[in-house]
Amino acid sequence: MPRPKTFDTSLAxxxxxxxxxxxxxxxxxMRHLENATGLSAGSIYHEFGSKQALFDxxxxxxxxxxxxxxxxxxxxxxxxxxxxxxxxMLSSFIALPSTYQQLSCLLVNTAAELDQNESxxxxxxxxxxxxxxxxxxxxxxxxxxxxxLPKTLNxxxxxxxxxxxxxxxxxxxxxxxxxxxLERAIKQTLSQLKTPTAADQHTIGERxx
Amino acid sequence: MPRPKTFDTSLAxxxxxxxxxxxxxxxxxMRHLENATGLSAGSIYHEFGSKQALFDxxxxxxxxxxxxxxxxxxxxxxxxxxxxxxxxMLSSFIALPSTYQQLSCLLVNTAAELDQNESxxxxxxxxxxxxxxxxxxxxxxxxxxxxxLPKTLNxxxxxxxxxxxxxxxxxxxxxxxxxxxLERAIKQTLSQLKTPTAADQHTIGERxx
DNA sequence: AAAATACTAAAGTGAGTGTTCTAAAACGTA
DNA sequence: TACGTTTTAGAACACTCACTTTAGTATTTT
Numbered sequence: 001m002p003r004p005k006t007f008d009t010s011l012a013x014x015x016x017x018x019x020x021x022x023x024x025x026x027x028x029x030m031r032h033l034e035n036a037t038g039l040s041a042g043s044i045y046h047e048f049g050s051k052q053a054l055f056d057x058x059x060x061x062x063x064x065x066x067x068x069x070x071x072x073x074x075x076x077x078x079x080x081x082x083x084x085x086x087x088x089m090l091s092s093f094i095a096l097p098s099t100y101q102q103l104s105c106l107l108v109n110t111a112a113e114l115d116q117n118e119s120x121x122x123x124x125x126x127x128x129x130x131x132x133x134x135x136x137x138x139x140x141x142x143x144x145x146x147x148x149l150p151k152t153l154n155x156x157x158x159x160x161x162x163x164x165x166x167x168x169x170x171x172x173x174x175x176x177x178x179x180x181x182l183e184r185a186i187k188q189t190l191s192q193l194k195t196p197t198a199a200d201q202h203t204i205g206e207r208x209x
Numbered sequence: 210m211p212r213p214k215t216f217d218t219s220l221a222x223x224x225x226x227x228x229x230x231x232x233x234x235x236x237x238x239m240r241h242l243e244n245a246t247g248l249s250a251g252s253i254y255h256e257f258g259s260k261q262a263l264f265d266x267x268x269x270x271x272x273x274x275x276x277x278x279x280x281x282x283x284x285x286x287x288x289x290x291x292x293x294x295x296x297x298m299l300s301s302f303i304a305l306p307s308t309y310q311q312l313s314c315l316l317v318n319t320a321a322e323l324d325q326n327e328s329x330x331x332x333x334x335x336x337x338x339x340x341x342x343x344x345x346x347x348x349x350x351x352x353x354x355x356x357x358l359p360k361t362l363n364x365x366x367x368x369x370x371x372x373x374x375x376x377x378x379x380x381x382x383x384x385x386x387x388x389x390x391l392e393r394a395i396k397q398t399l400s401q402l403k404t405p406t407a408a409d410q411h412t413i414g415e416r417x418x
Numbered sequence: 419a420a421a422a423t424a425c426t427a428a429a430g431t432g433a434g435t436g437t438t439c440t441a442a443a444a445c446g447t448a
Numbered sequence: 449t450a451c452g453t454t455t456t457a458g459a460a461c462a463c464t465c466a467c468t469t470t471a472g473t474a475t476t477t478t
Contacts, residue, residue, distance in 0.1 A: 002444085002445065002446075002452080002453040002454035002455075003443075003444040003445045003446090003453075003454045003455050003456085004444085004445065004446095004454085004455080005454085005455060005456090006444090006455075006456080007455095007456095026235055027324075029434075029435065029436080030435080030436060030437080031434085031435090039456085039457095040456065040457045040458065041436085041437075041438090041457085041458085042438085042439090042440095042455085042456060042457065042458075043455070043456060043457080045436095045437070045438080046454090046455075046456085050436085050437085051436065051437090108321075108380070109321065111380045111383070111384055112317075112318065112321030112322065112380060113321065113322065114384075115236075116383070122384070125384065126384065129384075154397075157390075157393050157394060157397050158397070160390055160393075160394045161374075161394045161397055161398055163377065164374050164377035164378055164381065164391075164394055165370075165373050165374055165377060166377060167376040167377040167380050168372065168373035168374055168375060168376040168377050169373055171317070171320045171321060171376050172373065174320070174325070175320055175323075175331065175334065175335065175338075181366075181369055182373075184366050184369075185366060185369045185370045185373055188363070188366050188367070188370055188406075189370055189398075189401075191406050192398075192401035192402070192404070192406055193401070194406070195401070195404045195405075195406045196404075197397075197400050197401055197403070197404045212422080212423050212424045212425080212474065212475040212476050212477095213423090213424080213475075213476070214423095214424060214425080215424075215425070215474090215475090216424095216425090238464075238465065238466080239465080239466060239467080240464090240465090248425090248426090249425075249426050249427065249428095250426095250427095250466090250467075250468090251425075251426070251427085251468085251469090252424080252425060252426075254466095254467070254468080255424085255425085259466085259467085260466065260467085419478100420477100420478080421476100421477085421478075422475100422476085422477080422478095423474100423475085423476080423477100424473100424474080424475080424476095425472100425473080425474075425475100426471100426472085426473080426474100427470100427471090427472090427473105428469100428470090428471090429468100429469085429470080429471105430467105430468080430469075430470095431466100431467080431468070431469090432465100432466105432467100433464105433465080433466095434463100434464085434465070434466105435462100435463075435464070435465080436461105436462100436463090436464105437460105437461080437462095437463105438459105438460085438461075438462105439458100439459085439460075439461090440457100440458090440459085440460095441456100441457095441458100441459105442455105442456085442457090442458105443454105443455080443456075443457095444453100444454085444455075444456090445452105445453090445454085445455095446451100446452095446453090447450100447451085447452090447453105448449100448450085448451075448452100
């Protein structure tokens with residue numbers, strides 16, 4: 001019986017996500033969001049509740065679309081797991097679709113910008129980061145099965161090691177670091193994983209915290 | 210002839226630096242800076258010109274005091290260069306003096322928060338990051354001289370590799386990542402450097418960009 | 419004492435912030 | 449046609465922001 005809504009919620013959410021991605025949370029004002037979504041502030045608050053809640057949903061949308069697509073494409077969907085991992089790492093700062101270029105990563109940006117006491121966004125953030133770590137570990141395990149990596153390698157720790165490099169890579173890329181330097185650091189790390197080390201022997205098995 | 214100034218500029222700068230370190234640039238208002246320094250807004254503007262200029266000087270102070278102290282203590286001043294590097298990496302998220310605790314790193318925070326077109330702060334930032342990379346490379350080279358690392362190791366690339374991990378480590382620590390996971394990732398990376406890999410052979414010598 | 423400089427405190431600038439209110443508009447049903 | 453309900457745009461709210469101005473006071477030298 002009531003008046004039906006005239007806009008597409010998920011389309012508006014996507015517009016908001018792109019804006020947050022490009023500008024971060026703080027630098028994006030409600031006026032910007034009004035312009036980007038085509039909605040008025042009233043409608044936005046009616047639909048999403050608050051700027052923070054909208055951001056949380058935008059972050060979720062980012063994880064579900066952008067991150068999961070990259071995981072599927074470069075990791076789980078990779079024919080060759082080890083070069084898939086390399087592609088995944090490289091794709092964090094190059095070879096993005098043209099519209100997404102120079103956008104860094106919303107997850108990393110959020111982790112840096114986030115105020116500790118915004119626990120709602122914090123849990124969404126951790127969910128996204130864990131998604132990446134797990135996918136990396138899964139793919140390293142697959143590489144191990146194919147004897148691309150030594151049997152002694154701790155894949156969970158190695159996945160963490162790679163995951164820890166991503167923020168640094170993105171920040172460096174944002175600050176005009178030459179791409180070949182980043183590329184070399186990634187390739188060096190991966191080639192080190194291929195070589196068995198004494199340290200691996202001490203940390204086989206368990207490790208579930 | 211005139212009335213001499215009654216406040217200590219470098220002391221006020223240090224107070225401002227601590228505040229920026231704890232809260233970041235955007236979240237620190239002029240009112241906060243007035244309270245922290247004990248100066249009135251008028252005096253601050255007379256002395257430093259603008260909030261941005263004050264931040265730039267605070268960042269310089271951070272580099273010259275905090276960063277250089279850590280480099281001297283853990284890298285250049287280390288008896289054992291390799292374990293010095295390990296201590297340097299670990300000290301980024303633990304074992305800080307109690308007053309500095311939970312403060313992450315102003316350099317990393319700035320790199321993340323920075324708007325690309327603030328070129329003044331951008332150059333200061335690069336200066337600080339290069340300081341770290343160079344010190345790491347220097348110390349790895351020293352470790353190589355003592356046969357702690359293989360002669361084939363490219364120290365510049367390895368320094369970059371370690372430097373790229375720092376932002377990730379700090380962001381992870383800020384987001385409640387368990388310290389032992391971070392510790393293991395660091396130690397694993399270092400033990401990998403000790404093992405010669407095929408990739409090293411291709412990248413010996415040159416590399417000056 | 420006069421001149422010059424340093425500093426504080428407060429008010430005020432104009433722009434921008436997230437959020438709420440209001441009232442009109444648009445629909446399905448009675 | 450009129451009603452109940454929801455959507456919508458836009459004004460308005462109360463506030464903070466960086467920054468400037470002004471007026472007054474303090475401390476020095478000439």
